[in-house]
Amino acid sequence: MAIFAAVQTPEKVKDTVREIVRKPYPKYKVIVLNDDFNTFEHVSECLMKYIPNMTDDLAWELTNQIHFEGLAIVWVGPMEQAELYHAQLKQSGLTMAPLEAE
Template structure:
């Protein structure tokens, strides 16, 4: 008596990709950094930061208490956060976007 061959189920060829989360670099308002220093730091450490954008963000920090200055992958976010902090800016902890 012949038996039917055993057939293994097809493996799913569909791969689900889950992107890495982005992180927000947030500068907080304080009473000791000048507008000029904040804007200069943003232009120095955040890639592609224009003077106009740096001043807009500096004003947002001053008038709203904080501004998200960069959003992206964790490793560069940690670098920019550390650089801005070492330059004397008051930083919020990194948080997922």
């Protein structure tokens, strides 16, 4: 029994190799919504407790934005971390929008 192998020339191999396209992972937004039952202090404390590198000044700025504009994006990053921060803030009683891809 004879076995025949197809041999491609370098030009044909080059044509069949696909270019690798690197795409960054999508980032997700953690968004807190305004409500009628959480106090400014509670919202600010939760942001400082659960969002990494959150400062007191930034927490108050975001809390004011939540109150006066109806929502604020409090963190943006990879999905797994976004899910964690979203769940922690929600468990603390904050009103959360669904995670959004950026």
